[in-house]
Amino acid sequence: MNIIDSGIVLIELGMLYTVYRILTDQNIKNVITAYRWQSGLLAVTTALTAGKQVRELGVTLTFFLIVMIVLLPIALMAFIMPILARATIYSPREEDGSEILHTNLLMHNLRKSKWYLFSIVTPIEKLTAKRIWLQHKHKKRPPFVNVWFVVFLAISAGIVFRGIPSGTQGGFTLGEQFGLFVSLVLHLTGLYSTVVKSNIISQAIGVLTMDQGLYLAVVKIVAIPVPATFFVLSLYAYTIVTITLLLIIIPGLRHETKSIALEEIEQTSTLKG
Amino acid sequence: MDKNWPLFLTIMGITPLFMSIIGVIAAFFQHRSQWIERILGWLTVSASAALLGISIWMVTWTDYPFRASWHPFAAPSVDFYFTIDFYVDQLSVFFILLVNIVAFAASWNSLDYLNDIEPTQSAKWWQKPIGFHILVNLFHFTMLLVPMLDNLVGVWIAIELTTVGSAFLVAHQSKRSSWEATWKYLIITSTGIILALLGTVFLANALSVNIEISKVRPEVQDSVMSWSFLVGNTTLTYRNGMPVHPELNKAFVWFAFLFALVGYGTKAGLAPMHTWLPDAHGEAPSPISALLSGVLLKSALYVILRFYILANLVLEEEGHILTSGILLGMGLFSLIVATPFILKENPFKRVLAYHSLEHMGIIVFGLGLGGSIAIFGAVLHMLNHAITKSLMFLSFGNVMKRYEKRGILQPHITGIFRSMPITGTILALGGLALVGTPPFNIFVSELIILWGGLKRLMPLGEKAPQYIPDFPSQVIVIAIVLFLSSTTLIFYGLVNHLRKLTLGKMSDDLKLKEGGGTALGPLFFLFVLMLILGIYIWSPLANLVDASTQIIMGGTP
Numbered sequence: 047m048n049i050i051d052s053g054i055v056l057i058e059l060g061m062l063y064t065v066y067r068i069l070t071d072q073n074i075k076n077v078i079t080a081y082r083w084q085s086g087l088l089a090v091t092t093a094l095t096a097g098k099q100v101r102e103l104g105v106t107l108t109f110f111l112i113v114m115i116v117l118l119p120i121a122l123m124a125f126i127m128p129i130l131a132r133a134t135i136y137s138p139r140e141e142d143g144s145e146i147l148h149t150n151l152l153m154h155n156l157r158k159s160k161w162y163l164f165s166i167v168t169p170i171e172k173l174t175a176k177r178i179w180l181q182h183k184h185k186k187r188p189p190f191v192n193v194w195f196v197v198f199l200a201i202s203a204g205i206v207f208r209g210i211p212s213g214t215q216g217g218f219t220l221g222e223q224f225g226l227f228v229s230l231v232l233h234l235t236g237l238y239s240t241v242v243k244s245n246i247i248s249q250a251i252g253v254l255t256m257d258q259g260l261y262l263a264v265v266k267i268v269a270i271p272v273p274a275t276f277f278v279l280s281l282y283a284y285t286i287v288t289i290t291l292l293l294i295i296i297p298g299l300r301h302e303t304k305s306i307a308l309e310e311i312e313q314t315s316t317l318k319g
Numbered sequence: 320m321d322k323n324w325p326l327f328l329t330i331m332g333i334t335p336l337f338m339s340i341i342g343v344i345a346a347f348f349q350h351r352s353q354w355i356e357r358i359l360g361w362l363t364v365s366a367s368a369a370l371l372g373i374s375i376w377m378v379t380w381t382d383y384p385f386r387a388s389w390h391p392f393a394a395p396s397v398d399f400y401f402t403i404d405f406y407v408d409q410l411s412v413f414f415i416l417l418v419n420i421v422a423f424a425a426s427w428n429s430l431d432y433l434n435d436i437e438p439t440q441s442a443k444w445w446q447k448p449i450g451f452h453i454l455v456n457l458f459h460f461t462m463l464l465v466p467m468l469d470n471l472v473g474v475w476i477a478i479e480l481t482t483v484g485s486a487f488l489v490a491h492q493s494k495r496s497s498w499e500a501t502w503k504y505l506i507i508t509s510t511g512i513i514l515a516l517l518g519t520v521f522l523a524n525a526l527s528v529n530i531e532i533s534k535v536r537p538e539v540q541d542s543v544m545s546w547s548f549l550v551g552n553t554t555l556t557y558r559n560g561m562p563v564h565p566e567l568n569k570a571f572v573w574f575a576f577l578f579a580l581v582g583y584g585t586k587a588g589l590a591p592m593h594t595w596l597p598d599a600h601g602e603a604p605s606p607i608s609a610l611l612s613g614v615l616l617k618s619a620l621y622v623i624l625r626f627y628i629l630a631n632l633v634l635e636e637e638g639h640i641l642t643s644g645i646l647l648g649m650g651l652f653s654l655i656v657a658t659p660f661i662l663k664e665n666p667f668k669r670v671l672a673y674h675s676l677e678h679m680g681i682i683v684f685g686l687g688l689g690g691s692i693a694i695f696g697a698v699l700h701m702l703n704h705a706i707t708k709s710l711m712f713l714s715f716g717n718v719m720k721r722y723e724k725r726g727i728l729q730p731h732i733t734g735i736f737r738s739m740p741i742t743g744t745i746l747a748l749g750g751l752a753l754v755g756t757p758p759f760n761i762f763v764s765e766l767i768i769l770w771g772g773l774k775r776l777m778p779l780g781e782k783a784p785q786y787i788p789d790f791p792s793q794v795i796v797i798a799i800v801l802f803l804s805s806t807t808l809i810f811y812g813l814v815n816h817l818r819k820l821t822l823g824k825m826s827d828d829l830k831l832k833e834g835g836g837t838a839l840g841p842l843f844f845l846f847v848l849m850l851i852l853g854i855y856i857w858s859p860l861a862n863l864v865d866a867s868t869q870i871i872m873g874g875t876p
Contacts, residue, residue: 233517240510249506256513260520268523276472276544277523280516283476284509287483291505294443295486299502302495316496317503317598319665 050098051221057091058228065235069196074179074247078127081251085123088258089116092265115278128167130247131175133296203230225266232259245306250292257285324387327373335460338366342453349449356448360430363452367423374416379859384408404545406469409866414466414621417702421613421709422459424841425606428713431837432606445487458484465618469545471519474622489603500598507595511585518578525571546625550632567633576630586619590653593676600672605716612675613705643788647687653680654805661812666729670816671711678704685768689788693771695868700764707752707761710845714746717838721831733823738831743821745842750817752849754810760852772799
């Protein structure tokens with residue numbers, strides 16, 4: 047294993063640690079931070095993996111494609127916090143703006159216009175969102191339960207992975223094997239988060255974690271530049287659709303339910319039977 | 320586009336997208352005249368009618384399949400080609416017909432639904448009538464794209480795009496329950512769809528075992544994920560002109576099928592991934608419920624079918640029993656899960672949503688049974704269910720709208736025969752059709768599926784044909800018994816619900832307007848189709864269903 051492969055494996059180990067934090071940390075803000083770290087590490091590992099494949103296969107590849115591959119995780123790292131902060135506070139179009147605190151008249155007018163979605167989340171709004179995240183009551187679950195779940199999911203990923211034979215001629219390298227294992231762990235833990243997490247913000251993080259798991263798998267095992275280009279575009283579509291809907295659906299849901307806690311939402315829900 | 324690609328297919332594909340764009344432009348001028356919304360609405364209906372006419376015409380064609388490749392981006396100097404492949408065979412045409420029938424009826428009924436809606440000042444753009452039409456057209460476009468695309472990743476993107484349009488439409492009424500339903504719909508289907516993409520990734524890796532993609536001509540490298548290439552209906556050539564027939568790694572294809580089944584099965588509303596279905600279908604506006612139930616579920620099932628065909632071709636006999644067995648099991652499970660929820664007290668729209676679960680189960684059950692008769696019945700059932708379920712949602716939507724104006728909400732709606740006799744009669748007859756009563760269409764397709772199952776109890780001969788899974792007789796007997804038991808209980812359940820809705824006591828002065836052409840016209844259209852298909856199947860349509868059956872069984876008609 048050369049130095050690049052070793053570096054990639056180390057970064058992927060870092061991603062496993064972010065998975066551990068996402069699953070075990072009860073604080074929503076820390077979960078989002080862990081997700082941001084995960085996105086950053088994903089950007090680095092996908093850049094290194096893509097660059098390595100380009101060099102090994104001797105494929106002529108424009109700089110544009112490499113940028114396209116790393117752009118998505120970098121964008122997620124940069125923008126996920128404000129997106130989820132906006133999702134957590136009331137819709138800016140709401141008549142009762144008591145939770146919306148604008149720093150200046152320009153922002154206030156922008157929020158009243160139909161282009162409010164494109165306006166920047168202000169620091170005060172971010173603070174408001176963080177306050178709501180801190181207030182959110184979590185189930186008292188012993189930390190070791192989540193740790194055991196992480197271990198269980200990692201073992202499950204390993205078993206699934208061992209069942210998959212090598213697809214490429216000559217077999218997967220050790221680095222590729224480890225990368226696939228990490229991508230499966232991300233996938234399974236994202237799925238687990240979506241199912242067991244008690245608030246809609248963490249559920250959204252779970253969905254996005256699954257997306258990152260698949261992103262890593264695509265870059266690891268699908269041939270570059272084709273058909274990997276198509277897969278990367280599909281993941282762009284998935285992420286953009288998910289983010290767009292988070293910007294609109296979560297605020298709408300929270301406006302109606304006045305809560306981000308799933309238990310509270312379900313208790314007062316009329317959708318039964 | 321290739322020279323043999325008919326122009327009408329291109330027109331069909333882009334018309335709904337074009338209508339969406341017109342809607343967006345119209346949105347900038349809507350403040351000038353209230354007629355702009357109505358004009359857009361009628362334009363949508365006219366476009367849908369034209370597309371339906373083209374689809375019916377396509378049913379009579381015989382020169383399938385059609386292929387085309389579109390290169391929106393090409394940079395030969397760096398060997399970069401971005402290709403979108405289209406492939407239309409009889410199975411695609413069947414689904415295109417299905418989409419256009421329901422889209423026409425739903426868009427027509429939307430005019431009645433939107434008639435009295437007065438959006439508030441703070442209403443979002445999709446809550447306004449123009450936004451509704453834009454999204455319906457976008458939804459229509461993405462659903463037409465699914466059966467026309469050849470590239471399996473492109474198909475995934477099209478399915479994902481259907482989520483966008485449909486999510487806003489489910490949340491249209493902006494009630495708390497609508498938002499909840501939308502959120503649940505998004506979370507569950509997003510989780511599922513990402514698994515489907517993982518399945519597609521496995522398929523991409525299955526390919527790389529025996530073919531080095533880097534040696535394939537660059538301008539066709541994107542086509543390696545095309546379904547027609549993977550099943551061997553076409554060839555790609557190396558640079559020196561040698562033909563290439565792809566051999567796929569069986570293990571990866573198996574994984575691809577499983578993940579695609581779970582992933583797309585979530586979108587298709589199969590149990591146990593169906594939990595979003597009753598909420599979303601129950602809370603959406605009735606025309607949208609018709610589209611979701613009638614078409615969206617089938618679009619996801621279409622993709623499952625494409626993976627199923629590929630898996631059976633690659634995995635051969637021993638794999639075929641597994642893939643069909645899984646479908647058989649999932650179909651029965653969906654049927655059994657739906658039964659208690661149809662029997663219990665539930666708002667009627669929610670009951671109709673559980674019927675979607677039931678009928679998707681019946682379709683998958685028929686596909687799993689295998690054999691030309693059962694699969695023919697399953698394919699026909701897709702069309703029959705789409706028509707009948709749409710009729711039920713639209714007619715009950717008409718009822719709900721009129722009762723709600725009088726302050727009577729869903730659990731208390733009753734006496735429809737007296738208050739709205741025409742709609743009530745259609746609703747009652749549609750309900751009887753839905754549970755398989757003759758002489759309606761659902762009875763025919765269910766009977767064919769059952770007949771296919773019973774025929775399987777007869778010995779197949781020394782060696783079963785490759786395309787029929789050789790289940791033990793006991794399995795088929797148990798499956799048929801469970802099928803009949805569930806459908807019988809469901810019959811009782813729905814008839815009970817209909818009795819309360821149509822025959823219950825109501826106050827004597829509750830006489831409601833039935834509604835005009837936009838309310839009753841789509842109902843009559845669907846009702847006539849439902850009745851005709853119960854008595855007679857037009858021979859080009861029968862040929863189309865037959866060819867689709869052959870494709871499912873063997874990849875080519």
